Amino acid sequence: MTGWLAIAGLGPGDEALITPEVTAVLAQATDVIGYVPYVARIAPRDGLSRHPSDNRVELMRARHALELAAAGGRVVVVSSGDPGVFAMAAAVLEAIESAPEYLATDIRILPGITAMLAAAARLGAPLGHDFCAINLSDNLKPWALIEKRLRLAAEADFAMAFYNPRSASRPEGFGRALAVLRAACGDARPVLFARNVTRPDQSLRIVPLTETTPEMADMRTVVIVGNAATRVIETPRGPILYTPRSA
Amino acid sequence: MTGWLAIAGLGPGDEALITPEVTAVLAQATDVIGYVPYVARIAPRDGLSRHPSDNRVELMRARHALELAAAGGRVVVVSSGDPGVFAMAAAVLEAIESAPEYLATDIRILPGITAMLAAAARLGAPLGHDFCAINLSDNLKPWALIEKRLRLAAEADFAMAFYNPRSASRPEGFGRALAVLRAACGDARPVLFARNVTRPDQSLRIVPLTETTPEMADMRTVVIVGNAATRVIETPRGPILYTPRSA
Numbered sequence: 001m002t003g004w005l006a007i008a009g010l011g012p013g014d015e016a017l018i019t020p021e022v023t024a025v026l027a028q029a030t031d032v033i034g035y036v037p038y039v040a041r042i043a044p045r046d047g048l049s050r051h052p053s054d055n056r057v058e059l060m061r062a063r064h065a066l067e068l069a070a071a072g073g074r075v076v077v078v079s080s081g082d083p084g085v086f087a088m089a090a091a092v093l094e095a096i097e098s099a100p101e102y103l104a105t106d107i108r109i110l111p112g113i114t115a116m117l118a119a120a121a122r123l124g125a126p127l128g129h130d131f132c133a134i135n136l137s138d139n140l141k142p143w144a145l146i147e148k149r150l151r152l153a154a155e156a157d158f159a160m161a162f163y164n165p166r167s168a169s170r171p172e173g174f175g176r177a178l179a180v181l182r183a184a185c186g187d188a189r190p191v192l193f194a195r196n197v198t199r200p201d202q203s204l205r206i207v208p209l210t211e212t213t214p215e216m217a218d219m220r221t222v223v224i225v226g227n228a229a230t231r232v233i234e235t236p237r238g239p240i241l242y243t244p245r246s247a
Numbered sequence: 248m249t250g251w252l253a254i255a256g257l258g259p260g261d262e263a264l265i266t267p268e269v270t271a272v273l274a275q276a277t278d279v280i281g282y283v284p285y286v287a288r289i290a291p292r293d294g295l296s297r298h299p300s301d302n303r304v305e306l307m308r309a310r311h312a313l314e315l316a317a318a319g320g321r322v323v324v325v326s327s328g329d330p331g332v333f334a335m336a337a338a339v340l341e342a343i344e345s346a347p348e349y350l351a352t353d354i355r356i357l358p359g360i361t362a363m364l365a366a367a368a369r370l371g372a373p374l375g376h377d378f379c380a381i382n383l384s385d386n387l388k389p390w391a392l393i394e395k396r397l398r399l400a401a402e403a404d405f406a407m408a409f410y411n412p413r414s415a416s417r418p419e420g421f422g423r424a425l426a427v428l429r430a431a432c433g434d435a436r437p438v439l440f441a442r443n444v445t446r447p448d449q450s451l452r453i454v455p456l457t458e459t460t461p462e463m464a465d466m467r468t469v470v471i472v473g474n475a476a477t478r479v480i481e482t483p484r485g486p487i488l489y490t491p492r493s494a
Contacts, residue, residue: 090375128337
């Protein structure tokens with residue numbers, strides 16, 4: 001039996017956002033591996049072993065997946081959103097680079113709807129022009145690099161999407177990020193806090209940058225900061241947030 | 248009859264990348280509107296009018312879609328990729344902002360797999376850490392702003408994805424963009440040229456920045472430039488391109 005490894009994106013939560021490509025590969029899998037809540041999204045069935053693991057053990061999880069594939073398993077590593085955006089694809093490739101015995105593994109990466117694009121779509125098109133995506137976690141990079149990127153992104157007038165803005169173990173960073181942005185942007189541009197986007201308990205909130213507070217975000221929140229031209233249109237159906245194509 | 252307007256992303260080309268959400272809304276549509284090759288992806292059926300239009304008439308197309316919805320149509324504006332990324336969502340919202348009679352339109356935006364994420368997944372995870380997305384067309388913004396963003400993105404050490412890098416009517420810009428990047432980056436970091444990604448005639452090519460030429464891209468190409476840490480792993484199955492999570 002020849003094993004393979006697929007790294008698949010489950011999208012932000014709504015089952016109707018899982019691509020048919022991902023659904024098909026999950027139907028062939030012998031093993032599903034990932035962070036507990038993502039593995040929980042995969043229904044149990046005969047012939048499928050589910051391997052949930054804790055957060056922050058990405059490299060260990062990646063090696064486990066490579067071992068199972070080497071042993072002949074049809075292995076799917078599941079990520080929320082898109083596996084290539086602050087998720088498991090890079091971790092698996094790091095594991096391969098450090099363990100040459102896995103270089104010949106049959107690997108596929110299957111894209112998914114990443115949280116920032118789902119969040120943007122729910123309220124308009126705030127990423128409708130040039131934008132950047134920044135992981136605000138300083139678990140793997142120095143905080144100074146994050147601040148530098150925030151300042152330069154503001155100077156470039158990018159719209160910005162932030163992943164992992166704030167966690168119990170990193171309560172301080174997001175407040176510092178907001179302070180950097182308020183100083184660099186100097187205006188009341190709209191900021192979208194999208195929590196559990198596309199799930200039944202989704203919450204969407206637009207707040208002027210000048211009125212943002214750190215408590216508005218947690219690890220289940222993606223934050224989108226407009227550029228200088230991003231605007232809110234009030235409509236009878238609620239606010240629409242968008243960035244013009246000329247911005 | 249109450250009309251509505253959905254702005255839907257068809258993904259980069261492979262039908263297996265169209266979300267079930269988009270498939271469901273297309274099944275309910277009375278009208279499909281979009282750029283000729285995107286409308287051509289929707290099969291004809293009884294009860295469905297297809298309205299293909301030329302490139303560069305986005306605002307006219309948006310107004311047409313709003314008129315059809317106001318007249319009771321169940322209208323789907325189709326974009327390639329994700330409608331919120333350099334596509335029709337922002338154009339429709341601009342049209343609504345300029346024509347208040349459409350403010351009450353029942354609008355939904357349905358995300359899709361955008362080209363940069365599909366291209367990244369095909370060869371690894373080059374957007375696996377902080378990155379930006381820039382539309383290189385200067386049809387709607389000054390070229391000076393594009394150059395400024397390129398320089399600041401290089402200084403921030405973002406990986407970068409470029410949409411609309413080069414067209415017959417704008418043959419010069421991409422060469423200038425490459426020159427800016429060569430000067431700003433000063434290294435031979437890998438650049439991915441992904442043309443017609445996920446289609447039968449897909450072409451993927453990794454070229455060191457120092458050896459890139461403008462002819463390597465056209466309007467069907469998405470270009471991904473690594474950051475300073477992006478690397479290529481050579482494997483028996485071909486090269487893998489990725490950006491470490493610590494970069």
